[in-house]
Amino acid sequence: MIMIAPQDEPAPGNIKVTRWDWINLALQTLISDGIESVRVLPLGQKLGVSRSSFYWYFQSRQDLLDQLLAHWHDTNTKAIVERAGRPAESIIMGVMNVFECWADERLFDPRLDFAIREWARRSDDVRRMIDQADDERLVAIRDMYRRHGYDEEDAFIRARVLYYMQIGYYVLDLKEPVEARVSHLAAYLRSFTGQEPSEADVAHFMRFVAAR
Known part of the structure; x- marks a missing residue:
């Protein structure tokens, strides 16, 4: 049997439904109703397209689920790791870089993270991915503390x-x-740092919050 790779371009006859439309609706459904509700037929009905549109973009339901997990990692985990790894003049500035993830849900979506954790209760594979993501995030934050002079144990605990x-x-x-x-x-x-932030430090972060 010849496998045809899913396409990125809109399917003929369904030009208003893109691959991202499927993924976005699946993400919304995962967050609101849980993983068991992420099914091809109901999603297609909500989008107003046939199953053939789905198989233009995805090989299977599992392929779609894998894309949801990839999106979660490429947003939530990547945001924390990237900000923890940014150059910072002080540990206070470093921590505030990470705080940006908590202050802006476009960077870190807590509802999606919670939905993935609920999914992990039903899937050992997803549980392992959650554990790996938590470790990846923690290592990035630990390394941030280490770069600013904290010893190994102190950095780990902080x-x-x-x-x-x-x-x-x-x-x-x-x-x-x-x-x-x-x-x-x-x-x-x-x-979080054991140091006293300056008024300029606080003002810097407040400007970020105001600009969200």
């Missing part, structure tokens, strides 16, 4: 506190507005 606190924040579904949270920014920075 990375865990910073990262696990934020993930727990999402899991508990706390409804604190960003504005209320950043009002305590200086105290958070003291807690």
